[in-house]
Amino acid sequence: MKIDLTDTTSSKINAALMNARRESGSTAAGMVLTLVIVTDEGSAYDALKAANDASREHPSRILAVIKRAGRSPRARAETRLDAEILVGTDAGSGETVILRMHGELAAHAQSVVLPLLLPDAPVVVWWPDNAPLNPAQDPLGALAQRRITDAVTAESPVGQLAQRAAGYTPGDTDLAWTRITGWRSMLAAALDQRDVEITGAVVEGESYNPSVELLGLWLNNRLRVPVERVVTGGPGITAVRLHTEDGDITLDRPDGLLGTLCMPGAPDRMVALKRRDTAELIAEELRRLDPDDIYATAVRTPVDRLRERIAGVEHAGPGGTVEAHAAAEAGDAPDDAPDAPAEEGKVVEAAVAAPARVSAKLPGKAAPAKKAAPAKKAATAEKTAPRKRSGQ
Numbered sequence: 001m002k003i004d005l006t007d008t009t010s011s012k013i014n015a016a017l018m019n020a021r022r023e024s025g026s027t028a029a030g031m032v033l034t035l036v037i038v039t040d041e042g043s044a045y046d047a048l049k050a051a052n053d054a055s056r057e058h059p060s061r062i063l064a065v066i067k068r069a070g071r072s073p074r075a076r077a078e079t080r081l082d083a084e085i086l087v088g089t090d091a092g093s094g095e096t097v098i099l100r101m102h103g104e105l106a107a108h109a110q111s112v113v114l115p116l117l118l119p120d121a122p123v124v125v126w127w128p129d130n131a132p133l134n135p136a137q138d139p140l141g142a143l144a145q146r147r148i149t150d151a152v153t154a155e156s157p158v159g160q161l162a163q164r165a166a167g168y169t170p171g172d173t174d175l176a177w178t179r180i181t182g183w184r185s186m187l188a189a190a191l192d193q194r195d196v197e198i199t200g201a202v203v204e205g206e207s208y209n210p211s212v213e214l215l216g217l218w219l220n221n222r223l224r225v226p227v228e229r230v231v232t233g234g235p236g237i238t239a240v241r242l243h244t245e246d247g248d249i250t251l252d253r254p255d256g257l258l259g260t261l262c263m264p265g266a267p268d269r270m271v272a273l274k275r276r277d278t279a280e281l282i283a284e285e286l287r288r289l290d291p292d293d294i295y296a297t298a299v300r301t302p303v304d305r306l307r308e309r310i311a312g313v314e315h316a317g318p319g320g321t322v323e324a325h326a327a328a329e330a331g332d333a334p335d336d337a338p339d340a341p342a343e344e345g346k347v348v349e350a351a352v353a354a355p356a357r358v359s360a361k362l363p364g365k366a367a368p369a370k371k372a373a374p375a376k377k378a379a380t381a382e383k384t385a386p387r388k389r390s391g392q
Contacts, residue, residue, distance in 0.1 A: 004082075005082065010114075016083075016085055030059055031121065033118070033122045033124060034121055034123045035055075035061070035063070036113060036140060037128065039128050041066060044066055047128040048064055048098070051092075051096075053092065054092075054279050056092055056093045058286045059093040061094055061095045061096075061097070062091070063113055065099050065113065066098065068102050069106045080102040081100070081101055083099055084097070084098040113140060113143065124144055124146045124148065126282065127147075127148070127150070130153075131154075134166075135167070145171055146173065147173070148174070149164065150174060151174050151175075151210040152209070157176070158303060160210065161213060165300045175285075176214055177214055177292070177299070178284055179275075180211050180218070183240065186259065186273065187219075191249075199225060199243045200225050201216070201219045201225055201226075202230055202239075202241040203229050203306075204231075205231075205238055209234070209237070212236075215240070217298045219240075220306070226307065227305070227307070228309065229307065229308040236275055239251065239254075246264040248262070249263050250262040256274070258273065259273035
């Protein structure tokens with residue numbers, strides 16, 4: 001059943017929902033929560049489809065808030081609320097109300113949403129994209145017990161993690177964290193089978209993917225070991241390697257479908273590690289509405305704790321870039337630097353305290369290192385020609 005209401009109010013929407021419920025023969029609501037989706041016209045279809053699929057596991061009232069402030073002064077001055085009500089098979093296992101707010105009403109969306117919330121039921125707000133800097137301080141976010149964002153849709157996905165950490169409030173979560181649930185479960189189960197000491201870890205995945213960063217930060221927090229982040233072509237996370245004295249514990253997933261768990265002294269095993277769609281991620285987040293303390297610890301860890309390198313390129317070393325390391329290997333360092341070892345020690349100490357990240361861009365092909373000349377030829381050359389210094 002579909003009901004269109006133009007230039008309406010919240011009370012008329014509530015009355016229409018009650019009438020639709022009576023006509024369908026169900027007087028009880030039978031819904032467990034209210035899911036508020038704050039989106040735009042471009043993302044509304046995908047977000048509603050994912051929410052409707054998730055409602056089959058969590059029957060809920062879905063309120064899609066679409067703000068249409070208007071481009072012209074006349075459109076911005078016009079205040080109007082249009083609603084589209086979906087009940088029955090068109091709304092999954094609950095009710096769906098699409099609220100289009102025009103003009104100044106778009107700045108006061110909470111006044112429209114508040115009367116439509118289910119009484120005595122939890123409220124969850126989800127921003128599929130364009131999430132506020134501090135979701136808990138947003139007028140709509142303040143109504144919710146749980147607030148869901150998605151860093152992968154931001155212009156700077158990895159930089160978005162710092163904003164999530166700065167504005168974190170108990171009840172906040174991000175779908176970038178939900179995407180690594182399977183990886184965390186598999187790695188925890190692997191370590192439960194073997195009592196070994198982990199000396200280091202490597203997380204491999206595509207660039208600008210916040211899930212890769214969060215997985216590395218989680219390993220750094222739980223294992224208290226240095227974690228290296230390797231940039232690959234994806235899709236998503238491709239491998240995790242845990243270093244032990246007996247060998248590496250490796251969880252490899254190159255195709256985004258099946259993973260291979262390799263452990264020293266044990267046969268390789270295939271594990272289900274498929275990349276999940278948005279509906280499955282939302283359904284997982286709605287299973288528990290209490291604060292996620294593990295996510296809070298991981299997202300608050302500075303990303304700079306991860307050491308990064310490009311796949312197939314030697315590690316940059318402490319405090320340097322890939323290009324600088326390649327130049328040092330080629331012997332291009334200045335000769336007139338008598339205190340180079342002391343200065344290098346200071347740089348290493350500073351880098352250990354605050355390791356610098358390596359640019360995710362692929363470096364240009366470095367010139368091959370020159371082979372050192374034999375001792376006799378080098379001595380003859382030094383007598384016949386003045387020593388050439390760097391920069392001349």
